[in-house]
Amino acid sequence: MNRTTPSSRYAGLSRRELAAVVPELLLIGQLIDRSGMAWCISAFGREEMARIAIEEWAASSPIYTRRMQRALGYAPEVPGKGDVPTIFKGLQLDIGAPPQFMDFRYTVHDRWHGEFHLDHCGALMDVEPMGDDYVRSMCHDIEDPTFDATAVATNPKAQVRPIHRPPRRPSDRHPHCAWTVTIDESHPDVQGIPLLADNERSRAANLELAPIDPADDGRADYSGPLLSDLDFAAFSRSALVRIADEVCLQMHLLDRAFALAVAERAADAGELLRIRRKQLVGIAGIAAERLARALDLPADANGAARLLAVHPVFNPAAYVDADITTAPEGAGIALRPSPAHDDGAWISLCGPGWTTALRAVVRTVDPRLDVEVTGTDEEWRLAVVHREQPVPEPDEVAVVRFSSGTGFTFEPRRPLPITPV
Template identity: 50%
Template sequence: MGHAVSAGRTRALHTLTHEQLATLVPELLLTGQLIDRSGMAHLIAAFGREGMTDVAIEEWMAASPVYTGRIRAALGIDGDGVEDMFKCLQLDIGAPPQFMDFRYRIDDEHHGAFVLDHCGALLDVEPMGEEYVTAMCHTIEDPTFDATAIATNRRARIRPVHRPPRVPADRAPHCEWLVTIEPDREELPLPEVTKPIMATRAAGVELTPIDPGASDGLVDYRGPLMADLVFGEWSTSALVRILEEVTLQHQLLALGFLDAVSRKTADEATVDDIFDKQLIGIAGIASERILTAGFESSSDARTLVDVLNLNPVFGPSQYTGMRAEAVDDETVEVHIAHSSPALEDGGWMRLLVSGRTGALQAAARAVDPTWVVGESAEIDVDGHQESVVSIARGEPQRESSEVAIVRFSAGTDFTFADRGPSRPLPLHVV
């Protein structure tokens, strides 16, 4: 990993090797999935199981059509068939590879199916009881699957063949779903909760363009659907853009979460408390996943800078205006621009600028417990205001309860396997 002082997030990505970029993609897809493990426990405490279910439905319905549309545009997925829908699912934080092990089948352009050979989300929820399983696999999945599908084709429908609660208890695959597109079927409308997210700065932010002439790998996804995406087969340029898009998916889901929680209560303090707890939990786990993926083996200031600049809850920099810098061997500064699109949207960056720095502490502690977040200050840089937060060595910090809650999920220590080269799926069953 590059160790340039003053490296912002985009520059940090561009300093990674091709292999490091490819390794990071599934890691960030997984941390996106774990955002819900970070937020849902606090929703249950505040609103009960039914309230949690309502928020989960609304946040995914709000965000997934927006970020699916972005990944289609970025990678040239310009068709409207089942194959195109499946391509988008492979790059969706709702379906991180292997942890949510989708296996696809294409019958023809308008008909197909998928099973989950392994559903990490199910295995997390099954110990909580059948009511929670039903809430996730029935109440939440029905509307959210369709919301994802309409980004490809508004006449698409995703319907279950079987799904949990599992009978027998060890049934495999965990579930099976049919996907159909009927040309004369009524189009599904855009969900009302999606419209505010489509109007955010996040929805339209410009990210690093893919070099169409790159010769070191794939530059788009216009070819056949692959059974598994092998990210090492993509060009360096494409991997940078994919990582930025996946990072932005985190931000869009958080905005959907914030809107949904705000509809549950008019108490702004309660909303921000829940939103902050969600951010703290996922910030710590994301830093930890980046470290354990093999990016760093030390705990010095430059390592902390790199991990903070790669942590998806703080990026992409084009959106958040956040960067970490090493001042010296014992001090790191985090700069957050006040003119960023993220602050206009009122999402996670707003919490940090307002003085809620628990997420920075959780992210720094994952690198080493002796990194301690200090006071924040406002400075002027060439006529632009920034918040600056200092992180220095101090007494070892205990892990926050918010991070500990996320460890309930097996995703926090999930290990990705090398499945070998990718292979295309046949267009028809053979």
């Protein structure tokens, strides 16, 4: 029986398993919006949904981009003076640009000039059937400020500008979009939005995680040349553990910014809670489904407990304080107050009074699995239990299935160094 909390819950996975889980986590982060924005459209309309999306990404991506730069050793030597390859490396490890689903292809002219285009944009495939107004909201209204907001983490003089972008004319235009990235001292500094300062004070933004062990077998950092694709199997086990934890923090920072943006528009605390819980249920169920499949987890209570241990709701371990037990006599969780509760993160929405998201997770292993939760809002125990009848899939999960990302399959890629042309 294992009742101890490791420095990272991902430390229990093998290097091969981690190499499969990391791209899954990046894609799961992208799908958070497929879950949350549906309810924002319903509550506030398309235009306000677009403003919420701008604010959530602009108030989170600069924070987590810098965190990943520091973790993997490719941060600019002088803060704020990074180059185009550094910006592109950040995109490869960003939940806003999960590999292959958002298939960024990069060109570097020199340190200060580059381009990228998308051979496949999964987000466009999701939105295009909804019509040109929704495409413009995503590819114009949202992308213009959020691309610059992401680049500002590396250099406030960076500008990301379109060569062409959707709506596609003709309708099968390829690549889906293309952009230039230019860093020039004559450019005005990009400024962070007010919500960014709020998010920078969060526990997630300032959380310390265990450093990568440079002696571990495999790649310990992302110094050196920009690569066309990241081969996660080339990273060391220690590096993959850190990347997985950082990607989960990206999700929490994005969700916190989402909550801040929705709070400014919600009629009251009740509406804010309702929208946040609907977003959580949808992404919790889809994330569980993809992770369970990637790890080939057994269809029993122990498999459900192992799934909970790697689910973003419960990670990183330094952020969400819980003991997760896998044992024949009882699989479950003992949760305690943690930094995640201080931030009002996903786990703070769950507890004895509301178990829908937790049920959505365990039922993906076996539809007859359920949870029983006892205790208080911040300190509770969860037991995985078996029901005679299947637990139905929540409607919120069905909403996220609208995205092609829910069934997306990664393929092997050969990474090649990108040099100036």
